[in-house]
Amino acid sequence: xEDVEQSLFLSVxxxxxxxxxxxxxxxxxxxxxxxxxxPGAGLQLLTYIFSNMDMKxxxxxxxxxxxxxxxxxxxxxxxxxxxxxxxxxxxxxxGGYNKLIFGAGTRLAVHP
Amino acid sequence: xAGVTQSPTHLIKTRGQQVTLRCSPKSGHDTVSWYxxxxxxxxxxxxQYYEEEERQRGNFPDRFSGHQFPNYSSELNVxxxxxxxxxxxxxxxxxTGAGANVLTFGAGSxxxxx
Numbered sequence: 001x002e003d004v005e006q007s008l009f010l011s012v013x014x015x016x017x018x019x020x021x022x023x024x025x026x027x028x029x030x031x032x033x034x035x036x037x038x039p040g041a042g043l044q045l046l047t048y049i050f051s052n053m054d055m056k057x058x059x060x061x062x063x064x065x066x067x068x069x070x071x072x073x074x075x076x077x078x079x080x081x082x083x084x085x086x087x088x089x090x091x092x093x094x095g096g097y098n099k100l101i102f103g104a105g106t107r108l109a110v111h112p
Numbered sequence: 113x114a115g116v117t118q119s120p121t122h123l124i125k126t127r128g129q130q131v132t133l134r135c136s137p138k139s140g141h142d143t144v145s146w147y148x149x150x151x152x153x154x155x156x157x158x159x160q161y162y163e164e165e166e167r168q169r170g171n172f173p174d175r176f177s178g179h180q181f182p183n184y185s186s187e188l189n190v191x192x193x194x195x196x197x198x199x200x201x202x203x204x205x206x207x208t209g210a211g212a213n214v215l216t217f218g219a220g221s222x223x224x225x226x
Contacts, residue, residue, distance in 0.1 A: 045215065
């Protein structure tokens with residue numbers, strides 16, 4: 001089946017690290033993605049990882065992939081108030097060039 | 113680069129009416145996908161257009177239809193609107209030649225059905 005699950009809410013203090021978790025069901029997913037949505041805006045691609053990788057780092061962002069457990073995480077180092085947004089995990093089922101399956105999103109709140 | 117542009121940004125319709133939403137893809141992109149995002153939910157795939165043909169379709173009724181034009185722009189049409197069609201409709205474009213399905217999203221069209 002095609003399903004992506006995320007925890008709904010995360011609150012962190014400014015300057016701390018944030019870790020957002022996601023589980024997916026399609027073991028044939030070739031790519032997994034993290035998108036960010038700010039209020040009133042569309043989705044912005046943050047990063048993506050190929051399924052044969054277990055880690056990808058891009059500045060303050062670190063993606064970890066555990067393919068055996070079908071678990072994906074996004075770590076944001078030195079979280080800032082501007083990082084407050086909804087973060088969506090997504091997969092491309094069957095590894096095709098077609099649809100993305102999104103989770104319900106994790107709302108990240110950053111407080112001073 | 114203007115990115116993905118969608119129109120209108122907001123609209124209000126009544127049940128039973130029909131609506132057309134428009135999307136211009138990012139320059140260099142040839143594929144357009146449409147997603148429905150209900151309040152508090154993640155985007156749900158409606159369909160994808162490539163070379164003016166519907167390439168894949170999600171679990172949406174036939175009331176939802178689309179079109180892609182030779183300049184790659186696209187329209188989403190919804191007939192016989194229901195209250196449950198109220199949502200943010202997102203258009204995303206991509207380039208088929210890319211290795212990953214990297215989508216660029218527009219800001220969306222927010223549809224309210226009364």
